[in-house]
Amino acid sequence: MNIEFIEALDQIEKEKGIEKEVLLDAIEAAITSAYKRNFGSAQNVKIVIDRETGEVKVYSVKTVVDHVETDLLEISLEDARKIDPNYEIGDVVEEVVKPKNFGRIAAQTAKQVVVQRIREAERGIIYDLYVEREDEIITGVVQRKEKANVFVDLGKTEAVLGPNEQMPGENYKHGDRIKLYIVEVKKTTKGPQILVSRTHPGLVKRLFELEVPEIYDGIVEIRSIAREAGSRTKMAVYSYDDEVDPVGACVGHKGSRVEQIVNELKGEKIDIIKWSEDPKEYIASALSPAKVLSVEVSEVEKKAEVIVDDYQLSLAIGKEGQNARLAAKLTGWKIDIKSKSQLKIGESEASDAKNKNEDLLN
Template identity: 85%
Template sequence: MNIEFIEALDQIEKEKGINKEVLLDAIEAAITSAYKRNFGSAQNIKITIDRQSGEVKVFSLKNVVDVVESELLEISLKEARAIEPNYEVGDVVEELVKPKNFGRIAAQTAKQVVVQRIREAERGIIYDLYYNREDEIITGMVQRKERNNVFIDLGRTEAVLSPSEQMLGESYNHGDRIKLYIVEVKKTTKGPQILVSRTHPGLVKRLFELEVPEIYDGVVEIRSISREAGSRTKMAVYSSNENVDAVGACVGHKGSRVQQIVDELKGEKIDIIKWSEDSKEYIASALSPAKVLSVEVCEEEKSAKVIVDDYQLSLAIGKEGQNARLAAKLTGWKIDIKSKSAMDEDTNKESNLS
């Protein structure tokens, strides 16, 4: 090793942000281990690297004693004082040694350490970068598929879109650019693992934040989202500013804002409703696009009985119960929907029994 090696470490420090002194300490420790493997571990040695020239020196460390029992570990007081008159029993003598072929071993070891530390530092930087972006949205390019997992190229690293986080019916072709929600960033022995989703409700929320300035600025709040990815989403919004139409802001002029998000989600339907403190009003809105006649609530059980016109019943329940199910998730209430005729029939039965 030489001055070019030190200059290379200076460059690594600037480009990768790895402290040169930390690297040199690690290299010294690694070369010490390499020396013991190649030249025997019986003796105590110390490796030093000159911080200016890059020169590597090996010192054999020997304790000063009256009687020498091990020549590898000890030196007599007489021999020690021949080197330096001030040595006393108990001191440690550092004796320069020059083993054959040591330069090649040192250079190889130093290279391995530097490469490993650079790899570790880059993994650490990537982990910190994406760990701080959990619950955010990111754009990536579909790279490949393996065992139903889709790997997304993020530039400096890749993310994993597992089968459970893929939208039903959505295809992922090589080169496609898609927006994803960062669910979790894990540390692994192979570096950071970034888990992303296309099904998480947070993806819809972040897409609206990107598309609707009023949400990004905090003028409009997204209070709740329920989603069945690839099919339908319900979202409740609210604004404390009476002059701002929260639903209108999200829909945009002629539906332009919401359409951008529908296109990104490959045609997924999105119902945007106004959030309300009034439970009855909120539940009625949540069942949109169905029109509700009345809502009766039981606060203790957090359940609601909803009445709709007969022709609105199928719309209120939705295909395979989806509309009612999403409304219940959105509001946090258990919702029982009945048609007006069924309700009237139940009322008549009760009257006859009484």
């Protein structure tokens, strides 16, 4: 190695942000290991790289003793004083050795270390870049599918869209540009692993933040989201400004804002409701588009009984119970939905039971 090598390390320090001294320390350690491996040596050796010229020197390191038991590790006081008369017992002698073909081995080892450290540094930079974007939205290009996973190019690295994070019925073709929610960034031996999602409720939230200035500015807040990806989302919003309608802000003029998000989510339906601190009002709104007649709540059990007209019952419950299920997730309340007819039958049965009990008592 020579001065050009040192200059190359200076350049790497500037471009990659890897300190030259850290690289040189790592190279010295690696060359020491390579020396012992290639020359079958168990002796103590010390490798020193001149920081100015790049020259590599190998030193045999031995301890001065009275009686030598291991030639590779020890040197007699008599022999040590031939090198320097000032040596005493217990001192360490460092003597330059020049093994054959060592320059080639040192150069190869140095190159391997530098390449490895650059790769590690680049992985670290990528990890730092994306770990700060956890819970954020990102745009990627579909590259390939392997088994059930979809690999998406993010520019500097790839992300993995797992089977549970893919929207039902969505087909991912090579070259498609898609928006993704960064769920987690992990450090692995092969570099950072970026796990993304198309099903996470956070994707809907971030899409609205991008599309609705009032949310970005903090005037309107998304208080809760319940989502069944690919089918339906319910979202509760609140306005800190009495003059700003939170639902209208999210829907946009003639539905322009929400339409952009529905298109991105391939037609997923989105119900936007106004959040309320009154649980009765909030639960009634959450069951939209059904019209609710009344809501009775039990604060202790966090349970609500909702009454609707007979013709509204199926709408309130939804296909396979979806509307009621999402409303329960959105509000955090257990919701029991009954029609007026069911309520009358229940009241009638309760009245009959009461009369029977009174008859028995009499």
